[in-house]
Amino acid sequence: MRDSLEAIAFYTDVFGVEELTERTMLLSEMPGMDTTPGADRTVVYAKLQFSDGSALGVAELYGTPLGGGEHVIGNSIHVGLVYEDPAEQRTAFDKLAEDGQVLEELENRFWGAAYGAVRDMYGVIWETNCYLPQGGQGE
Incomplete structure (x- = not known):
């Protein structure tokens, strides 16, 4: 099974980064979403920390108003900016x-x-x- 938790693990290995798990939020943690099928494996937000201090924020958002309502490979990860x-x-x-x-x-x-x-x-x-x-x- 391929899911966003699997993708996060893949990218941490590919880029040699650390997932800041205290920042990881699953769909099941959002109000009213805990009974959604697959919510316990859908990453709403994760932060990957590079050794130089920079970071990459990622989210799986297809099927939501942000994602356009459909899953198309390549558009389900969005760029996150942290200020x-x-x-x-x-x-x-x-x-x-x-x-x-x-x-x-x-x-x-x-x-x-x-x-x-x-x-x-x-x-x-x-x-x-x-x-x-x-x-x-x-x-």
Whole structure:
């Protein structure tokens, strides 16, 4: 069986990176999704940390409004951007949205981050996260 957990393990090996498991979220952990078939093997978000400090955020989103509702090989992994500064996140998000389409408004989310998703003018889906200070949901 091929699933997103298997893909994450593959990419950690290919790139020699570490999966930051404390950042991994399965579909089964999202409110109301725990009984969805395959939810315990579907990665909503994972962060792969490179030795130089850079990171790659990945998500499996086909079958959702972000994924377009269908699985097509090559479009079920989206590029994730992680910010430390909410102002930088907002600037990049707004520029990506120019002549593109906002898929999820940039807002504070239940997992402790400001998050938004946009499909740019070239069709690339970008997800942005800016983790909020522990104990708060931000502004």
